[in-house]
Amino acid sequence: MDAQEIKRAQxxxxxxxxxxxxxxxxxxxxxxxxYPDYRREKLLLDLNGIEPVPAxxxxxxxxxxxxxxxxxxxxxxxxxxxxxxxxxxxxSTLQNPPYGEALTRMGMAVLCxxxxxxxxxxxKTESYxxxxxxxxxxxxxxxxxxxxxxxIDYLVSRPEIDPLRIGTMGLSMGSTMSWWTAALDTRIRTVxxxxxxxxxxxxxxxxxxxxxxxxxxxxxxxxHFTTAGINSLIAPRPxxxxxxIRDELTPPKGLxxxxxxxxxxxxxxxxxxxxxxxxxxxxxxxxAEMRRDALSFLKKWL
Numbered sequence: 001m002d003a004q005e006i007k008r009a010q011x012x013x014x015x016x017x018x019x020x021x022x023x024x025x026x027x028x029x030x031x032x033x034x035y036p037d038y039r040r041e042k043l044l045l046d047l048n049g050i051e052p053v054p055a056x057x058x059x060x061x062x063x064x065x066x067x068x069x070x071x072x073x074x075x076x077x078x079x080x081x082x083x084x085x086x087x088x089x090x091x092s093t094l095q096n097p098p099y100g101e102a103l104t105r106m107g108m109a110v111l112c113x114x115x116x117x118x119x120x121x122x123x124k125t126e127s128y129x130x131x132x133x134x135x136x137x138x139x140x141x142x143x144x145x146x147x148x149x150x151x152i153d154y155l156v157s158r159p160e161i162d163p164l165r166i167g168t169m170g171l172s173m174g175s176t177m178s179w180w181t182a183a184l185d186t187r188i189r190t191v192x193x194x195x196x197x198x199x200x201x202x203x204x205x206x207x208x209x210x211x212x213x214x215x216x217x218x219x220x221x222x223x224h225f226t227t228a229g230i231n232s233l234i235a236p237r238p239x240x241x242x243x244x245i246r247d248e249l250t251p252p253k254g255l256x257x258x259x260x261x262x263x264x265x266x267x268x269x270x271x272x273x274x275x276x277x278x279x280x281x282x283x284x285x286x287x288a289e290m291r292r293d294a295l296s297f298l299k300k301w302l
Contacts, residue, residue, distance in 0.1 A: 004233055008184055011230065014221055015142030016133070019048050025154055028052055037061065038104035040088075045113065047150035048143070054120035055113035055151070056084050059160060060104045066162040068302050069109040069155050071148065071188070072099060073170030073177035074118065076213050080126070083119020084112040086174075093195075093285040094171060102295065108167075108302070111155055115144050115177070116215075130214040140215040141180070148181040156187065165189060167302045169294070171286060172196050172249070176216065183233040190302040191239045192294045195247055195284050197277070199227045199254025211248055227254070228261035235262065236271035238301035242290045244282040255279065274301075 001009070012018075029044035041057040060067060074086040075093070082091060087100035087110055103110045117126040130140045148168075156163040167190035168178040175196035182188040200222055203209060209217075231239070239262075243250045259277045266275040276297070280287055 007229075007233060010224060011184060011233070012142075014139075014218055014224060015145060016139040016218075017137040018142060018146045019050070021149065023047075023049050023150075025150055025157070037101045038110075040100075045151075045154060047113075047147050047154070051121060053113050053147060054084060055111060056087060056100070057158075058087065058100050058104050058110040060107050060109070063107075063160065066160060067107055067109050068165035068167065069111060069161045070099075070103050070298075070302075071151055071155065071166065071168040071178075071181070072103075072110050072112040073148070073168065073174035073181070074112055074115070075171045076118075076173035076215075080118050080122045083114035083122070085119065087112045095286050095288055095291040099169075102291075103298075106295065106299065108298075109155075109161055111151055113147065113151055115147060116140060126214050134219075139218050141218055144177060144215065145180055145184065148177060149185055152181075152185060152187055163187070165302055167191065167298060169193065169298075172284065173213065173215070179231055179234065179239070182237070182239070183230045186237075188234075189237055190298065191234060191237070192242070192297060193240070194242045194286055194290060194294065195244060196249055197227070197231075197241045197243055197255065197258060198249055199251065199257050201226060202251045202254030202257065206251055208248065208251070226257075226261075228258045231258065231262055232265045235265045236269040236274055238274040238297070239276075240294065240297040241277045242286075242293060243277065243279050244284060245279050246281065246283045249284055 026046045031042045038058040043055045045053045047053045090098035114121045169192040170178045171194040175193035178193045182191040262275050
């Protein structure tokens with residue numbers, strides 16, 4: 001294994017026990033419906049052998065062969081009822097139209113699933129799930145990422161999808177999920193994260209740990225990895241980070257640290273243009289300018 005693969009193995013170990021990666025995925029329920037901008041498949045997937053995972057898979061109206069696909073991770077915002085509905089209906093901290101419509105208009109398929117404690121999986125609280133998983137030797141973040149791995153497995157099994165053009169993106173918790181997943185799964189070719197590139201050590205220095213949800217915390221992580229260290233595992237794949245300078249979840253000092261370290265790493269790998277951190281005079285929300293920059297980056301790299 002090369003140095004990056006060794007680090008990925010170390011990072012996976014910190015995330016706790018996970019179900020087998022060769023667990024056979026199955027579709028428990030499936031229905032399709034036509035909308036003005038896309039065709040929507042409503043799915044109930046067995047990704048992990050523990051609980052069913054509701055998901056939406058959107059396809060562009062016009063497809064000429066396999067299309068690129070976006071694994072879209074939904075946000076948190078204490079809105080446990082929203083989940084995957086975000087790609088259909090949006091949310092107050094995102095611009096219109098919802099990303100499901102915006103991305104399918106660009107010719108991409110979009111997959112979004114309800115992660116643990118959200119949407120159709122909101123029967124148990126985040127606190128309950130977090131505590132139970134710790135007792136079982138798991139972490140909530142690790143199990144969320146496991147489902148993302150299996151969602152990619154499902155995407156690449158679909159003949160409509162180009163397996164070499166898979167991206168991931170999301171806002172807030174969706175941002176965190178996107179860069180963690182991309183760091184650990186090299187099938188992700190492009191990443192766009194909005195409003196949650198948080199330097200762990202700076203957040204600790206600022207005593208801001210309660211700004212993040214319980215899912216965020218992994219035992220022993222800071223003794224082995226920094227935020228920049230995890231994100232360096234994405235390099236040299238294209239990665240766009242969009243942050244608000246008034247966002248409490250992304251302290252400016254931490255953004256400076258991450259930008260400096262990742263700029264050096266991408267330069268070392270001869271891909272300086274593939275990493276971009278753009279800051280906006282805003283809090284924890286997407287602006288129209290952010291939306292334009294995100295879609296332009298995806299058009300270029302995916």
